[in-house]
Amino acid sequence: MSVVTAQIAPTGQQNTEALVNAVPAPPTLLTVSGLGWLTVAALVIGLPDEQMVDRTGLLATLLACAGAAQLLLWAGSHVAPVLAHAGKWARWFVALAVMITAWELATAKFNVLPLPFFASPQAFIAVYTDDFPRLFDCLWHSLLLLSEGYFLGAAVGFVSGVALGWSTSVGYWAHPILRLVGPLPATAWIPIAFFIFPSSAAASVFLIALATWFPTTVLTWSGVASVQTAYYDVARTLGANQRCxxxxxxIPAALPSVFVGLFMGLGSSFAVLVVAEMLGVKSGLGWYLQWSQGWGAYANMYADLFVMALMCSTLITLLFKLRDRTLAWQKGLVQW
Amino acid sequence: MVSVSSELERPQAAAAPTREAAGAALRIQDVSHGFVLHNELLPVLDDITMCAEPGEFVALLGPSGCGKSTLLRLVAGLDRPRQGRLLVDGEVIAGADPSRVVVFQDPTLFPWLSVWRNAAFGLQARGVLKQHRSRVDDVLSLVGLTEFARVYPYQLSGGMAQRASLARALVNDPRLLILDEPLGKLDSLTRLAMQGELTRLWRQRGFTVLMVTHDVEEALLLAQRVVVFSDRPARIRADLYVDLEYPRRRDHPEILRLRREALGLLGLEKNW
Known part of the structure; x- marks a missing residue:
């Protein structure tokens, strides 16, 4: 490839040859991890349970399936090299096999960690098989509440941020309020919110929206305020009016900053979601956490935490994907 | 001090007869301007009076920081003068207008828009993009960026970015093209090529050009008239007519003579 084309070519093209040539070899470590998982499965079935647990058979089956899948991936990568990319996770698979073994031995098999505070892997899985409808209902209600609050807060935050950054008179009136009220944690409003709003659901939406609103506003505002004046000069000479x-x-120039605000707002909305659900709703992941603690069902708590982690992580990932698509024009984005 | 050549000829008008009326006439009358800095008025322009005929290529030459760019901002309508008047075709400049487009030293392309969208910005801002989509393609091919229409600005080299910026200005069919050291940050080879392209475009289209530069040779190679400014606050020191055919050779005796004269006016005659 000539120097000239390398300079003017759209990014990434220089590396394509390197990528094409680097077909990964079938990862041998996958056989180790696969056999490891099969061994753990045998252990789970073979050793007698010390604790009173169901679902030992199911756990062993799942472990064996996972082990078999890894072996299949390894075998398949000889035929389809694409599968060999799974090899980069082989070390994680090995580590997980070790961790699950330790967990299983310490709980179900030898009862080192006492019940009810520590749940065995079987008990953890049993929550998903036995209490799935309720857990799913909770996840659904959490997502509903979160999205109502988050979208409301993000929309109001975006609009108020743009207004603050653009208009000096809006800035004059809104800035002191923002400075005084914004840094107050949304949870501090809980007592007021729950008697002002007609329903606890509305109060929860308000609290989540408030938590999202503040970072979104501040970062949208700072994004709009820090747009280079040269862009406005150019746009004005090209015939742009105020609206344009x-x-x-x-707004486009401020978007990178807006996304930082949306990200921070999403983080604080999670925090408020859990607290609000513990106080004011009858179904939701936060409510489930408290409910299962009340019954001393610690396995359910762990299972719920895991679902919560998956939900939050997925939502953050979606936001980052949206950002990557929207800000494709920017160089050097952080990869999530 | 002021060298006045014979009758000013306008070769570009003959070269492009269909576009004869494309250029705007600019009158700058008794313009003074300044900025308030630490509660004091810093004078930048001192009683500037000059004009540019329709289709004329005028270069503004002066030491850096003398106030040339300020004058361009006034002509573009981005700022108002503290004293005096600026008129285009007899009308006082009241604000920015797409018939007077600026190309800045930095390409200032909108990084969130592709090259095509950047070039289309002026048409879109005025709500006429739908009727004139082909004009965007035309100017991009004029500056040789057709293949890069979908590319984002960060993927362009410096010279390509400046050509894209030129395309974004030309798409509005400006009657007065205002160039603020448009080639100032380019490497010397790209710069030579762009100088040629600039004169070609100007002769083809017949708009009036007002170009700020602090490169004496560039001013003499491109412009029909070179207005030499003093140090800040800027006053007009001389109005040099460059009565030569295009393309010009940088070793033409007249160019060399004018160059010596211009450098002398800038107080640099010993440095050449």
């Missing part, structure tokens, strides 16, 4: 300057210059 806001919509086609200020």
């Amino acid at each position: 300057l806001v919509l086609r210059v200020a």
